[in-house]
Amino acid sequence: MTGNETRILIVEDEPTIARAVADRLAAEGFGVDVAADGPAAVERARAYEPHLIVLDVMLPGFDGLEVCRRVQAERPVPVLMLTARDDETDLIVGLGVGADDYVTKPFSMRELVARVRALLRRVERPRPGIPEAADVVRAGPLEVDQRARRVRLDGREVHLTPTEFDLLTCLLRNRGAVLTRAVLLEQVWDWADASGTRVVDSHVKALRRKLGQGLIRTVHGVGYSLDAAS
């Protein structure tokens, strides 16, 4: 493993899928490591220090949700979750376990690579000297340090995933305006097509659970807005 390599940990108990994903990501130039159960995933995440984790939900030992919780508690790392069905994705996002994106099985390797790259781009987006962004933005009880990517609510630090943070700052920068799901999807997720708007709803739900229900307003049939008055 070289110093500049982007490392990806693949957690998947099905050997065929694990190997296919590992081979493809390695061919794309990533460093890869594989774990096949919950405890091994947590151990590898600690030792390998991946830049991103591709994480299956159903695993022996303990499941992907528990892996996500334990790993995120030690070190924030972007997580792309592999789910079995669309309704399972909604369920998991509703729990707010801290995954950043979801791919439903069966997926194409092309789609997986695109999502991995989009997620890494978002997380690695240059932060120092963002011209339009003041370092600390306040909105009511909320205090957002854009440079350090930290959020406080009533003075208490709130842990957000990279995606939740990006979604919040996008709404914050456009405070008072209503942003459509398609716009949020493009701005936050880098998705050119608007097919995955459900993922926006799910992340808004997660933000509301962490920051309170009153902050982000749903504009029915249009999108979301962070109130200018707050």
Ligand code: CA
């Ligand atoms: Ca599995």
